[in-house]
Amino acid sequence: MVLYYEPQAERARLLDALLGEQAHAAQDLAELAGLVTADPDTLLVVLGAGVGLADAVAFAAQHRLTRPSLGVVLLREHVDVAVLAEAIRSGIREVITASDxxxxxxxxxxxxxVSRQLAVGGTPTTAPSAREGRVVTVFAGKGGCGKSTVATNLAVALADGGASRVCLVDLDLTFGDVAIMLQLVPKRSLADAVPMAGRLDDTAVRSLVTPYAPGLDTLLAPPGPAEGERVGRELVSEILKIVKRMYDYVVVDTPPFFSDQVLAALDLSQWYILLATPDIPSLKNLRLTLDMFDLLEYPESQRIIVLNRSDSQVGLTQADIDRVVRAPIAGRVPSTRDVPVSINRGVPLMVDSPNNPVSRYIREVRTRIVGAAGGTGDAPVTHRRRPFSLRRGR
Ligand SMILES: Nc1ncnc2c1ncn2[C@@H]1O[C@H](COP(=O)(O)OP(=O)(O)O)[C@@H](O)[C@H]1O
Ligand SMILES: [Mg+2]
Known part of the structure; x- marks a missing residue:
C-alpha cells in the first residue's frame, strides 16, 4: 500500500490524482504513523510539500530503523542542497519538486x-543508503599536485589496518600510478571490465581487484593508454555503484582533467579532495575547478581543499594565494623529501612513517570523512540539477 499526507487541500487533490487509486490519504501525521504500523505491507509514504521539513525528517528518522523497507518520498516547493542533506540523513529516499x-x-x-527488494531479501537492519560506502575523489586540474600520493595514503589511513574495507580506484586510465606506488603487479585492471559492461555484479568486480593490505583492495588502471580508452563513463559508473556497496570507503585517484570518467566518479562522490600546489598555474586551475564544481552543484561543504607542498618558497604570499583561490583552504601539507623517497620505495608514507607531517594531515582528513559517515552527515549525491551539456562529455 502507498500512503500520502498533504495538509493543504488543493495540493492533496493533485497528489491524489497523481498517485492514483493505489494510494490512501492520511489526515495528519499521527494517523499516517498509525496506518504504517497497522499495515506491514505499506512500502511507500509520500509527504507533500505542505508538511514541515522538521516533521518529515522526524517521521523518516523514526521509521528508518524500525521499518527499513518503508520508503519515504518528500515533496518540496524548491529543492536545495541543505534540504536534501537533512532529508537524506534522516532516511528519506528522495526529495522531488512538488510541480514535477x-x-x-x-x-x-x-x-x-527498492522496498520490494528489501522485503524479498529479508529485513536488513539499516536502510540501503546507510550501508553504502562513501566515495572520496581526489582531484586537481594540474598534474604533479600530489593526487596519487594523497589517494594512496588516504586509502591506507581509511583502511586502518583492516578495521574498514576500502577500495582504491585508479581512474588515471592513461598514466595511472597507483600500482607502481604500491608495488603491485596488476593481473587484472579496469580494462578487464569492458567485456562485462552492463552485466557486472559483486563477483565480477571481486575478480578485478588486486588486494594490497588487510582491508585495502585496489582497482588498477590498465597497463597501456589504449586499453584505458575503452573504459567509458557508463562503465565507470557501473563499477563504482557496485564497489560502493561492497566497501566502506572508495577512494578514487584521477587524471588532471575533467574526463567523462572523472565526472562519473564525481557524480557518485560524497567527498572531493581538491589539490593545488602554491604556483600560479596550479592555483588558477584550482579556481577553474571550483567554478566547474559550482556549475555542477557539488556541495561546497563536501570539498576539502588542500594546498600541497605549501611551504615551498616560490614568491607567493598567503594573500596572493587567497586572491586567486577565493575559497577556504582546509589544510596545508608541507613539502618533505620523505614523499618521493616513499614513492620510490613503493611503500606509502602512512605505512612507514605514520608520524610524518604528511601522514598526520592525511589522518586529519580521514577523521573528517569517518566522522561524517558516522552520522554528522555527508551530502547526498542524487538530484543534482545541472545544465544538460554537462551531463555528458567534458
Ligand atoms: N608533500 C610533498 N612533498 C614532497 N614531494 C611531494 C609531496 N607531494 C607530492 N610530492 C611529489 O610530487 C610528485 C607528484 O606527486 P603525485 O602524487 O604523483 O601527483 P599527481 O598524482 O597529482 O600527478 C611526486 O614525485 C611526489 O613525490
Ligand atoms: Mg597521479
Missing amino acids: ADGIQAACSRSLE
Missing part, C-alpha cells in the same frame, strides 16, 4: 522497487 509530476512518479517507482 513525472519526477514524483519516477521517484515513487524507484522507491517501491
Whole structure:
C-alpha cells in the first residue's frame, strides 16, 4: 500500500490524482504513523510539500530503523542542497519538486522497487543508503599536485589496518600510478571490465581487484593508454555503484582533467579532495575547478581543499594565494623529501612513517570523512540539477 499526507487541500487533490487509486490519504501525521504500523505491507509514504521539513525528517528518522523497507518520498516547493542533506540523513529516499509530476512518479517507482527488494531479501537492519560506502575523489586540474600520493595514503589511513574495507580506484586510465606506488603487479585492471559492461555484479568486480593490505583492495588502471580508452563513463559508473556497496570507503585517484570518467566518479562522490600546489598555474586551475564544481552543484561543504607542498618558497604570499583561490583552504601539507623517497620505495608514507607531517594531515582528513559517515552527515549525491551539456562529455 502507498500512503500520502498533504495538509493543504488543493495540493492533496493533485497528489491524489497523481498517485492514483493505489494510494490512501492520511489526515495528519499521527494517523499516517498509525496506518504504517497497522499495515506491514505499506512500502511507500509520500509527504507533500505542505508538511514541515522538521516533521518529515522526524517521521523518516523514526521509521528508518524500525521499518527499513518503508520508503519515504518528500515533496518540496524548491529543492536545495541543505534540504536534501537533512532529508537524506534522516532516511528519506528522495526529495522531488512538488510541480514535477513525472519526477514524483519516477521517484515513487524507484522507491517501491527498492522496498520490494528489501522485503524479498529479508529485513536488513539499516536502510540501503546507510550501508553504502562513501566515495572520496581526489582531484586537481594540474598534474604533479600530489593526487596519487594523497589517494594512496588516504586509502591506507581509511583502511586502518583492516578495521574498514576500502577500495582504491585508479581512474588515471592513461598514466595511472597507483600500482607502481604500491608495488603491485596488476593481473587484472579496469580494462578487464569492458567485456562485462552492463552485466557486472559483486563477483565480477571481486575478480578485478588486486588486494594490497588487510582491508585495502585496489582497482588498477590498465597497463597501456589504449586499453584505458575503452573504459567509458557508463562503465565507470557501473563499477563504482557496485564497489560502493561492497566497501566502506572508495577512494578514487584521477587524471588532471575533467574526463567523462572523472565526472562519473564525481557524480557518485560524497567527498572531493581538491589539490593545488602554491604556483600560479596550479592555483588558477584550482579556481577553474571550483567554478566547474559550482556549475555542477557539488556541495561546497563536501570539498576539502588542500594546498600541497605549501611551504615551498616560490614568491607567493598567503594573500596572493587567497586572491586567486577565493575559497577556504582546509589544510596545508608541507613539502618533505620523505614523499618521493616513499614513492620510490613503493611503500606509502602512512605505512612507514605514520608520524610524518604528511601522514598526520592525511589522518586529519580521514577523521573528517569517518566522522561524517558516522552520522554528522555527508551530502547526498542524487538530484543534482545541472545544465544538460554537462551531463555528458567534458
Ligand atoms: N608533500 C610533498 N612533498 C614532497 N614531494 C611531494 C609531496 N607531494 C607530492 N610530492 C611529489 O610530487 C610528485 C607528484 O606527486 P603525485 O602524487 O604523483 O601527483 P599527481 O598524482 O597529482 O600527478 C611526486 O614525485 C611526489 O613525490
Ligand atoms: Mg597521479
